[in-house]
Amino acid sequence: MAGLSVVIPTLEEASRLPLLLADLQRWPGELEVIVSDGGSRDHTRAVAQLAGATVLDSPSVGRGPQLRWGVGHSSHAWVLVLHADSRLPDTWHHKVGAILNRPEAHLSAWCFDFKVEAHGRPMLWLLERMVNLRSRWLQRPYGDQGLLIQRQLYERVGGYRPLALMEDLDLVERLxxxxPLRSLNCALLTSAERWQKRSVLVQAWRNARLRWLWRQGRSTEQLLRLYRR
Structure with a gap:
């Protein structure tokens, strides 16, 4: 089995990170886990180190800079980027392993399907369907869906830019x-926290508005102010 580098950006993720790190242990080949930390003051670093991960102190805070730093320090030909509040499905290692064994796999980038951890909410069910349709037909997956990419392809498009917001959309638009950005045909479970703070429709509208403003050239500072409201 091919080696795999996993890069996880973190900031105060001590409570969520252990479950993801445990999921990663299913990988049957050589595994490199890099936690690119943005200055956590909780036990994030200790949790990662106890699980055998390499912890890097990112020079800048934000998913874009932290991911760029983490991927830049990874060593394997294939890189899997995940958010710390994600949970991998039980079969993830079979799905990813099968992709890596394909001779043409390096010609594509790959993502998981989108699934939110909350159950029994019809609007979240609808959100999942809409996001997955968007990913498959418009080639615009969320960062919550992870990204599996061969290093040469990642470097060809310039990798993650040091953006505090929209780093995922910026990269997939260049990719x-x-x-092609293709589905791994299994779902990555993401935290429902941001969807529970507001209604699903309100949060979806906020996300769409931020994407539109970003495309209009609004500054990162302006977008961050809106994002944090």
Whole structure:
């Protein structure tokens, strides 16, 4: 089995990170887990180190800079990027392993399907369907869906830019110009926290508005102010 580098950006993720790190232990080949930390003051670093992960102190805070730093320090040909509040499905290692064994796999980038951890909420069910349709037909997956990419393809498009917001959309828009983004055909479970703070419709509208403003050229500072409201 091919080696795999997993890069996880963190900031105060001590309560969520252990479950994801446990999920990663299913990988049957050589595994490198890099936690790119943005200055956590809780036990994030200790949790990661106890699980055998390499902890890096990112020079800048924000998913874009932290991911760029983490991927830049990884060593394997294949890189899997995950958010710390994600949970991998039981079969993830079989799905990813099968992809890595395909001779043409490096010509595409890959993502998981989108699934929210809360159950029994019809609007979340609808959200999942809409996001997955968007990912498959418009080639625009969320960062919550992870990203599996071969290093040469990642470097070809310039990798993550040091953006505090929209780093995922910025990367996949460049990727989609040179390679297809394809589904791994299994779902990555993401935290429902941000969808529970507000109604699903309100949060979806906020996300869409931020994406639109970003495309209009609004500054990162302006977007962050809106994001934090």
């Amino acid at each position: 989609s110009q040179v390679a």
